[in-house]
Amino acid sequence: xxxxxxxxxxxxxxxxxxxxxxxxxxxxxxxxxxxxxxxxxxxxxxxxxxxxxxxxxxxxxxxxxxxxxxxxxxxxxxxxxxxxxxxxxxxxxxxxxxxxxxxxxxxxxxxxxxxxxxxxxxxxxxxxxxxxxxxxxxxxxxxxxxxxxxxxxxxxxxxxxxxxxxxxxxxxxxxxxxxxxxxxxxxxxxxxxxxxxxxxxxxxxxxxxxxxxxxxxxxxxxxxxxxxxxxxxxxxxxxxxxxxxxxxxxxxxxxxxxxxxxxxxxxxxxxxxxxxxxxxxxxxxxxxxxxxxxxxxxxxxxxxxxxxxxxxxxxxxxxxxxxxxxxxxxxxxxxxxxxxxxxxxxxxxxxxxxxxxxxxxxxxxxxxxxxxxxxxxxxxxxxxxxxxxxxxxxxxxxxxxxxxxxxxxxxxxxxxxxxxxxxxxxxxxxxxxxxxxxxxxxxxxxx
Numbered sequence: 001x002x003x004x005x006x007x008x009x010x011x012x013x014x015x016x017x018x019x020x021x022x023x024x025x026x027x028x029x030x031x032x033x034x035x036x037x038x039x040x041x042x043x044x045x046x047x048x049x050x051x052x053x054x055x056x057x058x059x060x061x062x063x064x065x066x067x068x069x070x071x072x073x074x075x076x077x078x079x080x081x082x083x084x085x086x087x088x089x090x091x092x093x094x095x096x097x098x099x100x101x102x103x104x105x106x107x108x109x110x111x112x113x114x115x116x117x118x119x120x121x122x123x124x125x126x127x128x129x130x131x132x133x134x135x136x137x138x139x140x141x142x143x144x145x146x147x148x149x150x151x152x153x154x155x156x157x158x159x160x161x162x163x164x165x166x167x168x169x170x171x172x173x174x175x176x177x178x179x180x181x182x183x184x185x186x187x188x189x190x191x192x193x194x195x196x197x198x199x200x201x202x203x204x205x206x207x208x209x210x211x212x213x214x215x216x217x218x219x220x221x222x223x224x225x226x227x228x229x230x231x232x233x234x235x236x237x238x239x240x241x242x243x244x245x246x247x248x249x250x251x252x253x254x255x256x257x258x259x260x261x262x263x264x265x266x267x268x269x270x271x272x273x274x275x276x277x278x279x280x281x282x283x284x285x286x287x288x289x290x291x292x293x294x295x296x297x298x299x300x301x302x303x304x305x306x307x308x309x310x311x312x313x314x315x316x317x318x319x320x321x322x323x324x325x326x327x328x329x330x331x332x333x334x335x336x337x338x339x340x341x342x343x344x345x346x347x348x349x350x351x352x353x354x355x356x357x358x359x360x361x362x363x364x365x366x367x368x369x370x371x372x373x374x375x376x377x378x379x380x381x382x383x384x385x386x387x388x389x390x391x392x393x394x395x396x397x398x399x400x401x402x403x404x405x406x407x408x409x410x411x412x413x414x415x416x417x418x419x420x421x422x423x424x425x426x427x428x429x430x431x432x433x434x435x436x437x438x439x440x441x442x443x444x445x446x447x
Contacts, residue, residue, distance in 0.1 A: 008048070010041075010081065010082065029067045030062070042054075049079035052076075138223075141193065159204060165188055166211050169218050173374075179412065181222055188215055189216060192211060206245075206246050206247065209243075209245040210246040213243035219235045220232045221258055223235060236256075253291065254335060256294070257290060276295075289337040292321040295314045298314040299349045300345060311352075315346070315349060339369060343369065359384060363382075383424075384421070386405070387424060395429055395439070398429075402422055403441045406446070426442055
């Protein structure tokens, strides 16, 4: 006895249709499902036969999702009774009933539709690093969220659960690696995406969209910290869409301010300054963590391009806004701007402005407020200190200090943000000193 899904053979006329035969040859399952649907097979019937959800079959038919996993293609061949040769597969067991076996297994595409298995897949894949396969899975999750954000209203959802999830993640990495937090966030976004595809009352949907924007924004922050600038930008875009649908201007401004840190980190300070200015416009004049963060990022970006006047004006705005922030806005979360985080931004701004005296004082204060598990933040502050040494002409001391900072970090935290900050120092080293052994050591660690 086999454990195959109940087969629902394709209508025989489809095997004489040249369009269908070409689709089978290309493994274009979207065209195949469309043709089967037009021939009278419902998406439910196709899904039952192939061990897939009807919604997924519909998405594949409309070109909004794809099927690439070999085991899933084999299951489709078996469920719809498509001879293996037509899909470039080995002869299927049912083509010779005497050889049937119960070794059939569900493929990764449908494992990923189950919440528990989806989390296990994401965690396992991310443990191996940000490979192309992992980024594809993240892209699928993000695109699914974008599709879900076009849904329509219906019954209430467990808003308390998502509010608690957002609060939990908002406290940052907690000493864990960004990739670990990314896996957890991506799994929750995938769950929330499924929920958003159902109708909800307007008030409930608004809260779900707000949660989606917050979660997507935190995914983007993780990707930024891991050095995946392109993926981060796309997730920030999804977060903006969710914030806009929720009508949450403060969240929208926060997302843009955080997004501005991506071009700032990866070599496009003018774009960063523009995004920060846009965030400030959306945040408005009311004191908020979003407005203060946007001003801080604008100060850093302006300092990086040498616009000292704009940088100093933005720094003054940071101070003015910070003095008027309430407890919620100064909470030590990704959405708040506590004193320690504000000082981290000021450290970079004053370092870029070449004001070593003020930078060092800010670094001292920030390090005193930074917990022992915040390895990346400590590293960034110490790298700013090394850059100040370079500004003072101490190339050897600066490169030695930076090398020690990077060497003390786990390999998976010497990427992205910390690597970018170390490169700021390396690029500031005069050409005549590039041959020094300590400079070469720094270059090796940032390669």
